[in-house]
Amino acid sequence: MKLISVLIGIVLWSSSFGQNLTGIWKGQLTQNTQIFNFEIALEATDSINYNSISTISINGEQGIMRTECRLVNGILSFTEK
Numbered sequence: 001m002k003l004i005s006v007l008i009g010i011v012l013w014s015s016s017f018g019q020n021l022t023g024i025w026k027g028q029l030t031q032n033t034q035i036f037n038f039e040i041a042l043e044a045t046d047s048i049n050y051n052s053i054s055t056i057s058i059n060g061e062q063g064i065m066r067t068e069c070r071l072v073n074g075i076l077s078f079t080e081k
Contacts, residue, residue, distance in 0.1 A: 020044055021071065034058060048072060 029036045050069040067078040
């Protein structure tokens with residue numbers, strides 16, 4: 001949930017400048033006492049659509065999710081593939 005909040009904040013800030021969001025976004029999330037490292041690679045397919053691969057790691061284990069994303073009114077929505 002916090003990941004989505006972080007992404008929405010990034011998108012709202014970035015989209016106000018009309019920037020392309022293609023690239024690798026990295027950060028950390030804290031949930032209770034655990035810290036999760038995450039990385040999201042966004043690749044634009046046109047002016048509002050993106051493909052992404054998200055990687056989250058904790059305690060040496062990784063989770064990977066492939067998504068399609070759509071940027072509408074400053075909100076980046078993800079649909080899992």
